[in-house]
Amino acid sequence: MINFIRRYIEYILLTGLYIWICYCSITNMGSNAGIVFLLFVVCIAIKSARASFCVMVSLLFSSMASLNMPSPIIISSAIIFLFNFRRLKISGKQLSLSKLIIPFFFYLVIRIVSYLYTINDELFSSAINVDFITFISICLALLLLNDADDVAFVERWIGLLGILATGYGLYYFLNNETAYLGEIYAGTDFAGKGVLGDDLIKAWLRWVPIDKEPNFLAALLLFPLGYWLSLVSNKITVGAMVGLSITYLGVLFTYSRSSFLVSTLILLYVLFVNKKESFYCILLCIIGLFIGVFLYFPEVVDRIFSINDNIKSEGGSGRFGLWSEAIINFMSNPILGVGTGQTPAYSPSRLGTHNLFLQILGENGILGFSLFSFIWLSAFTRMKRYLLCNSFYFYAFLGYSINLMTVHNFDLRIPFFVVLLFYAYVQSTNKPQSTIKRPVYSQLKSKRKSLLFNKTEYSSK
Template identity: 25%
Template sequence: MKDKYTEENIKLISKIILILYLLVPLSPLVVPLEYEAFQWLWISIVNVIAIIFLYYKRDYFNFFTFSKSFRNFLVLSVSFFFFSCLSVVKSISIVDSIANLGRLVNIFTAIFSLFIIVRTDPKSYFALVSQTVTILLIFFSSKTIFYFFEHFSDPRTIKLYQGFAFVHNFGNINIYTAWTVISLPFAYFLFLFSGRIWKYLGAFGVFLSYLALFLSGSRTALLSLFLITLILVFFSVKQYFKLKHKQWVINTFIIILIPIFSIFLTLNTNRLDSRKMNSISSITMFYPDNYKSAELILRKNKEIENHNIVLPTKEKDDFLVSIVKKFGSGRYEIWRSALNTFIENPFLGVGYGNYQIYSKGDYTQRKKFRGNSTPRRVHNDFLEKFVETGILGGTLYLLLFLYLIFLLFKQLKKEDPINVPVLLILVLISLAYFLDASLNFPLERATIQVIFIILAVFILVLTDRNKVHKTEQTPSSVFHVLSIVLIGMLSLFSLFSNYKNYQTFKEYVLIKADLEENNVLGSKKAKKKYGEIENILGGYPVKKKLANFYLSTYAFNEGNYQKSIDILDQLKNENIDFHNINKLKAQTFLIGIKNLDSAKFYSEDVFKNYPSFHGNYEILKSIHIANKDTVNFLNTMCKYIYHTTGDVEEWVKYANIKNDKGRNLNQAIQVLDTALAYNEDNIYNKYKLIEAKKKLLDYNKVIAHIKKEKINKLYQDIVNLYKVQKFKESKVLLNQLLKIKSDDHFALLYMGIVEMQLKNYKVAISFLSEVIEKNVFKDGKPEFCRGYCYEQIGEIENSKKDYKSSREKKFPQALNLPKSKYE
């Protein structure tokens, strides 16, 4: 019987399946601010559709016939999956492992399905991919450009950046820029190697992508963009000398002109200063909203910026380490911590998908910037797989990529002119993906994995060229049946896993929003109840740490403090990041149970292991305040600021406490100068510190002026009272004066004289001795008065010495003394 499906119908369905994979970035926002879970579910659904279709038309696609290169890739993939499954025995959270393994199955199933489809006609499918991706690039780049041009006159600030997060369908700007730069070579394929209409559309897509990437300012994406441009310029020049065709001169000119023109437009959009375009460095930065105030204060207060603080000399880093520390946005310490975790768990790792919850004590102890969390990802997919699956699993994951690169360069060496355009594009995509995988975590990101799937498929198909047997009938066998059953079961497992993960994700996002919006650890009440949350979390795969934390928080919010503690205690033997858990315990004991000793125990434990955890630091300060422990309160602040040197708000608070209403201005200034020394390279931290220092100096000038006026009035009142011999009243005012200015020479002298008049001779001697020691008064009066006091208490020798000293200074009353008084 003739098959009702023609070859054209099969190709049409195949193209629809391919396009469905590519349309993942268009997935709707089902969960607030979060696209990831639904995107993986989308891929699972398309995988199931593809497997059913391929099996139904297995004879056409020759379902069970593979090239050697694909079989090798399949062996590597299955081996890595096996060791990933094996690592689950070390998992703290098996649910997290299953969820991530489901995504891994998604990737391998999609590669398997698309390989079978694409190998039937790689040329037309590559063109289809390039056309579809280019249209997507134009769509998303246009949205980006429209956003920035719509806010053309707004400065390039953090506020502008935050608004941009809601423009695209990626949930994160870094995911968007990574997808754009990794997809960009497909637009170049149309521009360089297609006919007129698609050539122009490709050029348009390239230009919009460049402009969108420069406006977005992601550094990793811009590094990839630079390398892609460099390679294309080299290739284009080489093609000209090889073919002697003027079109390649034009191509070279356009390839160079597009980034230059894009940079020019970017520098003149969202100007920081309306009178001139932005600097080149501004492309990778979004400035604080108060940047104008910062620049003004820095410009007008150069003298306040000066200080004489010399910080301890640090051991000089290697060149590569210093580069990573400077430009890596904290990645150096994350990688260092991950490497230590791998060394501690070399064979099976910490469990697939479990790095995000595994304890990172060495990282938190070294972390120098203010925060309330620990890294969920290693920011290097290759290192992360070594950490999660051990030496064998990590090696196999790395070999997957190296094998694809080997196949790619093997084809390049053949210099087949038919394959050159496709190979060039695959090299560019490989470069961009490898950079992103080395600095970020594209394995978690569905949109980027779709491009990787396409990359892997076409590399494998190129080695399978001319080996496809479209109409060969493959005899059925037990092995084939078992294989298709296994593939089907894995696809259904992936679908189920991603569906449940999507459901869980949706609930967790809504719970998190309820907690954050209502500040449930404060005085407000959550909208949801503890029992309701318990039912929700019980109905879905439970991520143990997160579920317990949420349940404990709701118990706390309803006043069931002991229940909150009991829930958190269930995690005490787990090797997880315990900082948030112990911080919540401390908060519960402090606010709810009112047990300051237990609160202090847990908070100090967190502070010891994670000193820059700001939320816990605030709790520990509150505990010291409740205990009226000023010494430990100040010690805690001191330890925190000298560890978390970039938290300028805490430096300023510490300085204001030290200032103590002007009594210790020099100490306060020294604190701010030390903070300035630590923040020399951060102009916005410097601005805040200089502003604080200026306010402190201005405040103390005002206080000094007020003090001066008050002191002058007290001077006059004291003298007037003394003249009418109201010594007790004079003494009261003198004490007030000494509280304002403890080293006031006038007050000390008159206090001594008043005490003498009141016959408190020993007290008078102490005040007069302080005045004489300072040697401010040269007329001999202090010496005469002290001599008189010594005489009254019977210390005649000391009396004679003071009288004699007073005579030498020509004090009139001393000069009139008989000789017996001073000889």
């Protein structure tokens, strides 16, 4: 009876958490569209509240909404965590706790200790707040994913989010509410201008909950893009091609040149390693998209083809200078860095590094950087051991890792969340080691075991 009541309360808390997060994402939409979408969300949450990975994916896509959650929602999350502490402990062992939670705990300690030598308390508090929510998100996601028995449902929802994000930006465009890059820097010298003081660049598809930052949206769209790519590489369907086209279009209209390069490289990789049918389908899809964009939105094409000039004359939109500042910060204190969240305080432009790895190196020194790299590399090695080469997790992880070298991710929850994806995916599917690119002797060994097993079974009969 007690377990039943506890499970029922947890159901209500998770459903409420899920609805709140999604509601924060649609508050700026029209009332009718918002109500319909909210009803859709409620149906999914009630259908699969515990096992639904949608809660954490919604957190990922609605980072600003989750940071501003009211106290009741945070308390609900804490209650869920306490209810499931034992399950969390078991899940942690199954998901290699030592490779995820413990390194992150020490990483968090280093981030907190840096308060002793920070020069801006407000920047520090903001960064630490994100870190704590990161830890809560990881614990909750660990619980939810361990219960996720329908992995296909999880993957479909990630793909659907790419279409929803693109559609969300289209909704704003049709209602003449297009945002500008200059809005990000309201109250600074960059207000009303681009980062380099150039003319405003309209970012047509920008999902507002993610800090009005097109680079964030472009990076996150790599996940649904990878999902649709994995479907097309296995079996070509109309739905998969439509999903791939819409999501890739979303990446294009973020005006993020780095994400465009990353997504295009991933597409080319799939083209040359998969069957001919996939090659021609994806190639035609890309050509059709470019023709349509060139005819109706030539400014997007101009933006894309300015990559070479941007690198030569503008220093990567000022990124090269920001990277140099991160190295200087690191050299000033190689062990612990300049302090958590302090990069803008030391930068003349008051901006982040636009390279997550270099930013952590500058802020938390070799200790913080080593722990972060260990967590990231352990996810990669685990993925390499257990996941198939055409898994969308591989495409997303590869693209996201490259993208983090050019984008400063203000919300560190997202990278750690990405790492969690791979641990949880392995646990949920319990996949054996991939047979792709496996040595010949190991294949012969497995065949020999199979023959011996069949022989033993036949003898027993």
